[in-house]
Amino acid sequence: MNGGLSLWIGGGLVAVALFAAAAAPLIAITDPVMGANLMNAELPPSLEFPFGTDAQGRDIYSRIVYGARVSLTVGIVSQICNSIIGVSLGLSAGYWGGWWDDLVSGLTNLMLAIPSLIFALAIMAILGPGLVSLLIALGLTNWSYSCRLARAQVLSLKSQGYVQAARILGYGDLRIMFTQLLPNILGPLIVIATLGMGGAILAEAALSFLGLGIRPPFPSWGSMLSEARDQITTAPWLSVFPGLAIFFTVLGLNLLGDGLRDILDPQSTTRRGA
Amino acid sequence: MLLVLGRRVANIVPTLAAVIAVIFLLFSVLPGSFISAMNEDGRTTMDPAVMDRMRKEMGLDDPLPQRFVKYLANTAIGDLGTSFRTKEPVTKLVGNRLWPSLKLVLAAMAVAIAIGVPLGFIAALKPGSAIDTISMVGAISGLSLSQFWLGLMLMYLFALKLQWLPSFGYGDGGLRYLILPALALGVGPMALLARTTRAAVLEVLNADFVRTARSKGMSESRVVEWHVLRNALVLVVTTIGLQFGSLMGAAVVVEKLFSWPGIGSLLVDSVFQRDIPTVQGCILLIVTFFLAINTLVDMAYVAIDPRIRYR
Numbered sequence: 193m194n195g196g197l198s199l200w201i202g203g204g205l206v207a208v209a210l211f212a213a214a215a216a217p218l219i220a221i222t223d224p225v226m227g228a229n230l231m232n233a234e235l236p237p238s239l240e241f242p243f244g245t246d247a248q249g250r251d252i253y254s255r256i257v258y259g260a261r262v263s264l265t266v267g268i269v270s271q272i273c274n275s276i277i278g279v280s281l282g283l284s285a286g287y288w289g290g291w292w293d294d295l296v297s298g299l300t301n302l303m304l305a306i307p308s309l310i311f312a313l314a315i316m317a318i319l320g321p322g323l324v325s326l327l328i329a330l331g332l333t334n335w336s337y338s339c340r341l342a343r344a345q346v347l348s349l350k351s352q353g354y355v356q357a358a359r360i361l362g363y364g365d366l367r368i369m370f371t372q373l374l375p376n377i378l379g380p381l382i383v384i385a386t387l388g389m390g391g392a393i394l395a396e397a398a399l400s401f402l403g404l405g406i407r408p409p410f411p412s413w414g415s416m417l418s419e420a421r422d423q424i425t426t427a428p429w430l431s432v433f434p435g436l437a438i439f440f441t442v443l444g445l446n447l448l449g450d451g452l453r454d455i456l457d458p459q460s461t462t463r464r465g466a
Numbered sequence: 467m468l469l470v471l472g473r474r475v476a477n478i479v480p481t482l483a484a485v486i487a488v489i490f491l492l493f494s495v496l497p498g499s500f501i502s503a504m505n506e507d508g509r510t511t512m513d514p515a516v517m518d519r520m521r522k523e524m525g526l527d528d529p530l531p532q533r534f535v536k537y538l539a540n541t542a543i544g545d546l547g548t549s550f551r552t553k554e555p556v557t558k559l560v561g562n563r564l565w566p567s568l569k570l571v572l573a574a575m576a577v578a579i580a581i582g583v584p585l586g587f588i589a590a591l592k593p594g595s596a597i598d599t600i601s602m603v604g605a606i607s608g609l610s611l612s613q614f615w616l617g618l619m620l621m622y623l624f625a626l627k628l629q630w631l632p633s634f635g636y637g638d639g640g641l642r643y644l645i646l647p648a649l650a651l652g653v654g655p656m657a658l659l660a661r662t663t664r665a666a667v668l669e670v671l672n673a674d675f676v677r678t679a680r681s682k683g684m685s686e687s688r689v690v691e692w693h694v695l696r697n698a699l700v701l702v703v704t705t706i707g708l709q710f711g712s713l714m715g716a717a718v719v720v721e722k723l724f725s726w727p728g729i730g731s732l733l734v735d736s737v738f739q740r741d742i743p744t745v746q747g748c749i750l751l752i753v754t755f756f757l758a759i760n761t762l763v764d765m766a767y768v769a770i771d772p773r774i775r776y777r
Contacts, residue, residue, distance in 0.1 A: 198606075298484070301481060302481060302484050302485065302488065304711070305481050305485055305753055305756065305757055306485060306488070306749070306753055307711040307712060307714050307715040307752065307753075307756060308711075308712070308715065309712070309715030309716065309718065309719075310714070310715050310718065310733075310749055310752055310753075313715075313718065313733070313734075313737070314489070314492055314493075314745070314749060315492070317737040317745065318492060318493065390609075390610065394612050397612050397614075397615075398612065398613075398614060398716070398718075398719045401614055401719060401722075401723075402718075402719060402722060402734055403738070404737070417614070417615060417618070421618060421723070424618060424621065424622050424626065425622075425626055428622055431615070431618050431619070431622070432619075434615075435612065435615035435618070435619065438612050438615065439607075439610055439611055439612070439615070440610075442609075442610040442611075442612075443606065443607060443610035445610075446606055446609055446610050447606060450606065
């Protein structure tokens with residue numbers, strides 16, 4: 193696919209999700225939790241309720257709009273945490289080397305050995321359900337890629353002239369890392385963070401679906417699917433729309449990440465022939 | 467080859483020990499234990515004397531280093547403790563679930579490889595063509611799907627509407643029960659493999675040795691067969707190995723959705739029952755399996771690429 197096209201489509205989809213999250217109270221039809229009305233229970237999609245209603249008569253469209261807040265918060269905040277952890281460890285390990293590098297590399301390998309969803313699940317099991325636990329569980333378990341990338345890039349950059357010059361000018365280690373090295377590796381890191389956001393949104397949905405994330409009645413796309421599962425025969429629209437919301441948001445982030453990679457990462461191989 | 471295998475297995479041991487330490491610490495140091503949780507959920511109020519006795523029996527009052535050494539020593543001889551709930555050995559509980567899980571994960575990966583790799587290969591040979599565009603749009607869509615939602619939709623369509631396949635359960639362990647969960651689980655790695663294969667083949671097609679092979683008059687099919695395929699396979703095999711990790715994470719959710727009696731559903735049930743020895747056992751087994759797969763992948767490199775030698 194064309195890089196420019198995926199950037200625009202991806203950016204568009206992400207913008208729609210961001211708008212839904214920001215303007216949720218304005219564009220929702222009813223209150224997502226209190227809007228229950230048993231007169232309207234399990235109505236299929238109609239003009240009045242575009243995505244139908246659930247067993248308690250709550251409007252699915254309104255709940256999806258509010259659910260965007262959870263998904264995007266989880267995606268953005270957890271990726272900021274992961275990026276900060278990964279970049280700090282990777283930069284310092286690559287720059288300082290020695291025992292610190294050995295320690296960080298060992299830690300990274302350990303993180304890669306435990307499947308991240310399993311790790312997050314274990315943390316959720318200990319902390320209990322809720323948004324804060326989700327942010328901690330997903331913000332601490334997915335930093336190994338940015339760490340490896342930052343480390344590898346710094347190893348190749350640190351012998352370059354401008355880094356040596358900065359050292360001769362008497363810059364401190366931290367100043368060199370964050371003002372000289374970081375700007376040069378920011379591109380690929382942004383790509384990783386964008387793709388990671390999609391992964392975090394999928395993980396939130398999975399954990400909430402298992403009952404370990406956001407608990408009903410509060411709307412998150414995963415918790416809506418977890419409630420909808422039992423009614424799949426009588427009310428399939430309950431399952432269809434939250435799933436589509438997840439799909440289009442994550443697709444948007446993945447397309448955006450791909451498009452950004454073409455612009456920011458000259459070494460990427462996906463660019464050739466595309 | 468045997469020596470290489472021995473070295474690789476020896477390399478796993480420290481990682482595994484570290485994983486055991488992390489799992490142990492996660493569930494031991496943090497506040498809240500099985501017994502206090504039993505009180506907190508409000509359904510049971512326990513006599514403090516009974517609580518004290520339970521803590522003693524489970525060894526929860528011993529100092530932490532002592533408990534850790536005991537746990538490590540027991541794990542080393544294959545004793546994962548006793549389930550808090552069923553009082554059965556965890557090794558047995560987990561062992562019963564191993565085969566269904568293995569079957570599901572391997573079937574999903576087989577589907578992913580059988581479709582994803584050829585698709586990526588064809589796309590790379592004709593970059594910019596209709597088949598390239600379609601398969602890459604399909605691949606990025608597959609990567610964006612939530613696997614359990616896909617499973618739910620497959621369940622609705624093929625089991626409830628068309629009634630071709632059973633909607634959930636393990637049944638007699640036959641293929642009919644395996645198809646839907648394996649498909650739901652396989653689409654993600656399939657999409658990633660298509661993308662990786664395409665990128666790897668494109669990279670190799672631009673390499674000098676391919677140009678040399680062509681310029682000396684080698685036929686295109688021979689170039690692809692001899693030079694491109696083998697070189698691209700290294701990256702593809704790496705991706706397959708690494709994908710097993712996220713596959714086993716996703717399998718937890720898919721198993722739960724389809725009521726598949728694997729390690730994943732045991733893990734989730736044990737989390738809700740606060741059955742900590744079983745939770746630890748499940749995680750340990752999943753990690754061990756993942757590390758074993760990646761060791762096999764490392765071995766496969768040697769077979770695929772003669773330039774890779776382990777000293």
